[in-house]
Amino acid sequence: MEIVIYDGIGKPLAVAPHERIETVLKHAEELFGASMTNSLSLFTESGRVLADDQTIEHSGLSANEKLFLRPRPEKAVFDVIIFYNGIKKPLKVHLHEIIKQVLQNAIVLFAPLPNPHLLSLFTEAGAELPDNKTVKEVGLRPEEKLLLRPSAVRGG
Amino acid sequence: MRYKLPFDILSQTFKHFRQCGDGQRECQALWISAWQGPEIITDVIHSTHTSHVGGYAVDTLWLSHLWCHLADREKGIRVQVHTHPQDAFHSPSDDAFPIVHSPGFLSLVIPNFAMGSVSFEGAYLAQIEQDGSWREVRCEDHIEIT
Numbered sequence: 001m002e003i004v005i006y007d008g009i010g011k012p013l014a015v016a017p018h019e020r021i022e023t024v025l026k027h028a029e030e031l032f033g034a035s036m037t038n039s040l041s042l043f044t045e046s047g048r049v050l051a052d053d054q055t056i057e058h059s060g061l062s063a064n065e066k067l068f069l070r071p072r073p074e075k076a077v078f079d080v081i082i083f084y085n086g087i088k089k090p091l092k093v094h095l096h097e098i099i100k101q102v103l104q105n106a107i108v109l110f111a112p113l114p115n116p117h118l119l120s121l122f123t124e125a126g127a128e129l130p131d132n133k134t135v136k137e138v139g140l141r142p143e144e145k146l147l148l149r150p151s152a153v154r155g156g
Numbered sequence: 157m158r159y160k161l162p163f164d165i166l167s168q169t170f171k172h173f174r175q176c177g178d179g180q181r182e183c184q185a186l187w188i189s190a191w192q193g194p195e196i197i198t199d200v201i202h203s204t205h206t207s208h209v210g211g212y213a214v215d216t217l218w219l220s221h222l223w224c225h226l227a228d229r230e231k232g233i234r235v236q237v238h239t240h241p242q243d244a245f246h247s248p249s250d251d252a253f254p255i256v257h258s259p260g261f262l263s264l265v266i267p268n269f270a271m272g273s274v275s276f277e278g279a280y281l282a283q284i285e286q287d288g289s290w291r292e293v294r295c296e297d298h299i300e301i302t
């Protein structure tokens with residue numbers, strides 16, 4: 001059957017009922033020359049986002065259905081993985097939560113940790129996350145690994 | 157917990173201290189064990205740090221790599237060990253900036269830049285209390301050389 005993909009203009013695309021949405025999305029991106037950045041989703045005319053792991057048939061699509069290529073909606077709440085002294089624990093974060101709050105929640109995960117003011121969150125690459133930015137602003141992604149560790153280790 | 161420390165790891169630790177510190181600078185190492193069997197120390201890790209006659213500072217990027225290394229191997233740091241030029245004790249910066257902040261964590265200080273016998277002779281062992289303060293404890297109560 002054929003559906004119509006819109007990204008400004010409409011273009012027809014042949015699909016099979018058992019085809020997965022992620023495959024259709026890939027073909028739709030090729031149709032419009034979009035880069036495969038995993039940043040787009042397919043939406044129905046009523047605004048429903050199609051799940052990548054569903055098929056055309058299971059998504060309830062019919063012939064000549066109009067689908068729209070739009071930016072993939074961000075998940076508002078997701079897990080990041082906190083590392084502390086060799087232990088990994090998941091922590092739910094919200095896109096609009098500030099890092100200071102994420103840090104406090106991470107410290108609670110590994111309580112008791114006296115002197116929590118000496119601990120910070122770092123990315124796997126070693127960048128310290130600024131307390132006053134939000135999860136969205138620092139660009140955290142689902143399942144991202146964060147290191148709960150001291151900012152400084154020294155002695156004398 | 158009373159850790160079992162193979163003599164070979166103690167010997168390797170002193171070797172690191174002598175090679176890195178050269179009898180002139182402080183040096184730091186970490187004793188590691190698996191989370192599934194924390195009582196048996198399995199590794200010594202010589203930290204990447206800068207140091208001088210009266211102190212050391214661990215490299216921050218290296219510390220991030222260590223955090224990932226430990227998580228990948230399901231191991232944790234049980235004791236931080238460092239040298240002093242003369243007497244062993246816990247200085248204010250030793251108290252304030254340990255690598256692990258959990259109660260029960262141990263910090264061992266070895267005197268004379270570890271140029272003496274490979275043993276706990278003259279060493280100072282401190283432990284983090286529930287309130288975050290440090291308390292001196294006896295080596296033989298917490299670490300058994302095997």
